[in-house]
Amino acid sequence: MRKFTYKARDKSNNEVVESMVQAESESSAAKVLIEQGLMPLDINEINEDGSLLARISNRITNKDKIVFMRQLSTLIGAGLPLSQSLHTVLEQTGNKKMQRVVEEIIADVEGGHSLSDSFGKHPEAFDKIVLALVAAGEASGTLDEALKRVATQKEKDAAMMSKIRGAMVYPGIVLFVIVGVMVFMLIAVVPQVAKLYKDMHKELPLLTSVMITTANFLINFWWLTLLVLGIAGYFVAQYLKTDSGIKFKDTLKLNFPVFKGMFRKLYMARFTRTGQTLLATGVAMLDMLRISSEGVNNVVVSKSIDRAAEKVKGGKALSTALQPEDYILPMVPQMIKIGEQSGKIDEMMGKTAQVYEDELDEEIKAISTAIEPMLMVVMAIFAGGMVGAILFPIYSLVGGIH
Helix, strand or coil: CEEEEEEEEECCCCCEEEEEEEECCHHHHHHHHHHCCEEEEEEEECCCCCCHHHHHHCCCCHHHHHHHHHHHHHHHHCCCCHHHHHHHHHHHCCCHHHHHHHHHHHHHHHCCCCHHHHHHCCCCCCCHHHHHHHHHHHHHCCHHHHHHHHHHHHHHHHHHHHHHHHHHHHHHHHHHHHHHHHHHHHHHHHHHHHHHHHHCCCCCCHHHHHHHHHHHHHHHCHHHHHHHHHHHHHHHHHHCCCHHHHHHHHHHHHHCCCCHHHHHHHHHHHHHHHHHHHHHHCCCHHHHHHHHHHHCCCHHHHHHHHHHHHHHHCCCCHHHHHCCCCCCCCHHHHHHHHHHHHCCHHHHHHHHHHHHHHHHHHHHHHHHHHHHHHHHHHHHHHHHHHHHHHHHHHHHHHHHHC
8 A cells, every 4th residue: 555645624624634544546545535524635645765775676577577467367367356356466565666556557447447558557567568468368358368478478588588697697707807807917016017127227018018008097097097987888878778879789689799699599589489479369460560579679670570560461471571581580480381371370489489498598508608718718818918018028137137
């Protein structure tokens, strides 16, 4: 329940009273006051999680969404009315933001709105795939199955992304160590070599001289370095939010050596899994393509699907429409063609998704195995170059003494 402070006029004695009331929404709070013989004058919600830390810590996660849909599906499947099911799920929801979303959904549903329309008011919790599946489930009387399909898809997508992030952790740690070692040697070791040469009145080798200049700059202007890096990072982040930046980033993912196979399979798995889920729930082909295009989360692949959708709209078969697209892997139109011939497109898309999900697992393992020696070589080159720039001058000095 949400908390509201209110100012109201007591009808019995015409006095203005101020207090607090708990309700699911502002309109519900007003109804409660009217039932108590009060005429609401002002109602304001108490924001209990207004701090930045609270907002971050109470964000709605994928797990919150999946648990919500699983629980709601189970309760509806058990025969409970929708309103009662939502109230039960609300009691079991721990996340405050999710609680507020559910409370508002309850108020809308009890006010006569459909569940899909109620979900549509909360894009931060329910994307277009969820809305389409729920609307189709409501129309066909299979809402519990629709919610179950949504939860299953979200779980599979979350599992794939978790594996990809896991594969990127090790390279990130190694690169951080490389940079840390380089900075340490530049700041702590290289200046000592410079001092040694200066004391002996010798000329520094070119590589060592460059390193010492860099070290002096970092020591004396570290604040400027951080400022430049911060500004550069900010502008890169802003650029990546623009249309051209998003396209550049998504194209890079699809063509970057080593990782391109992993990302291409990820997007194909996501497209076919979404398509299978939507078609199996009764969503029309063109609607499926439109929603799946948004669901892959890559503008380049989305454009390929959109072009195919236009061809399907013109009368072509989906398999034929997808065939010439560069970033649609060959197996997708091949499997869809079999589905078109057998009348089971959704089933064949599901099998295609499973194949790519399995291949993605193997691809991630292969990348994790291959990237370790590559990073070791990179680390050896950087570390060896720095050690050489430090030791060779010292050896030359020792040789000059003899």
